[in-house]
Amino acid sequence: MKKEIEIFDYTNEIMKALKTGVLLTTKTDDKVNSMTISWGTLGIEWSKPIFTVFVRENRFTKHQLEKNPEFTINIPYGDFDKKILGVCGTKSGHSIDKIKELNLTLESPNTISVPAIKELPLTLECRVVYKQKQDKHEITEEYRNTFYPQDVDSSFHGANKDFHTAYYGEILSAYIIE
Numbered sequence: 001m002k003k004e005i006e007i008f009d010y011t012n013e014i015m016k017a018l019k020t021g022v023l024l025t026t027k028t029d030d031k032v033n034s035m036t037i038s039w040g041t042l043g044i045e046w047s048k049p050i051f052t053v054f055v056r057e058n059r060f061t062k063h064q065l066e067k068n069p070e071f072t073i074n075i076p077y078g079d080f081d082k083k084i085l086g087v088c089g090t091k092s093g094h095s096i097d098k099i100k101e102l103n104l105t106l107e108s109p110n111t112i113s114v115p116a117i118k119e120l121p122l123t124l125e126c127r128v129v130y131k132q133k134q135d136k137h138e139i140t141e142e143y144r145n146t147f148y149p150q151d152v153d154s155s156f157h158g159a160n161k162d163f164h165t166a167y168y169g170e171i172l173s174a175y176i177i178e
Contacts, residue, residue, distance in 0.1 A: 002110070002123075002175040007042070007049050010122060010174075014042055014075055017122075021085040023074035024053050026064035027114045032099050032106060034074065034117060035061040036089030039164075049171040051124050054164040057133075060093035065167055069128035070112040073169075074120035077176060084119060110173040121177035126169025134163040 007014075014022075023034040041052040051073055055062045065071065076085075088098050099106065105118035109125050116123040136144060148163060 001178045002107075003178055004173075004175050005122075007124065007171055007174045011042060013077065013122065014073075014124075017075045017077075021089060022076070023072075023085070023088055023117055023120055024055070024061060025072045025074055025114055025117060026061055026068065027070075028064050028067040031064070031093070031097075032115060033060060033064055033093035034088045034098055034104070035059065035093070036085045040073070045168065046129070048129070049174075050129070050168050051126050051171055052166055052168045054134075054166050056164055057162040062165060064093070065128065065131075068113065069131075069167075070114045071126050071128075071167070071169055072109065072112070072114045072116050073124040073126065074117040075122035075124075076120050077122040080119055084117075107177055110175070112172060116175075116177060118177050123173075123175055123177065124169075124171050125173040126171055128167050129170045130168040131165055133165045136163055 018038060018040050021036045021038050024037045025032065025034045037053055039054045043050055055065065084102055087102055091098055106115040107118050109115055112125045112127055
């Protein structure tokens with residue numbers, strides 16, 4: 001059962017969880033993939049509630065978002081298995097089915113094609129309304145050097161060489177899975 005919520009009544013819970021990790025879930029064809037993120041923003045743009053996610057160029061999730069511009073944000077609410085965030089933050093959807101490996105429960109969405117994850121029950125259903133690749137010349141030198149070092153191989157986990165694309169997702173539905 002889903003309890004519809006007013007998003008901004010849960011701003012504190014959402015932003016606190018984001019600091020330690022939430023799931024960004026995508027779906028193309030029959031492939032559902034979740035990636036742990038700790039960069040994101042919650043706000044209002046174009047008079048609509050928006051959740052913006054930042055996805056690096058070489059991530060499997062970026063390929064998924066390019067094919068289907070919908071996503072869910074799955075937020076821990078109450079007790080949960082921290083292994084979920086660990087696996088989803090270190091393994092690539094290119095090589096494993098994280099949903100199957102973690103035995104996650106997919107919940108039918110209300111308005112989009114991407115399911116929610118029952119184990120992380122505070123859910124935002126989003127549809128991309130704008131995207132933009134970061135311009136490396138507009139990032140301060142300090143942040144470029146700290147967050148995007150160019151002297152690393154960008155293919156391994158934790159690599160920070162490549163830049164992000166910002167995906168602005170209009171929040172179409174928000175609820176807690178009970």
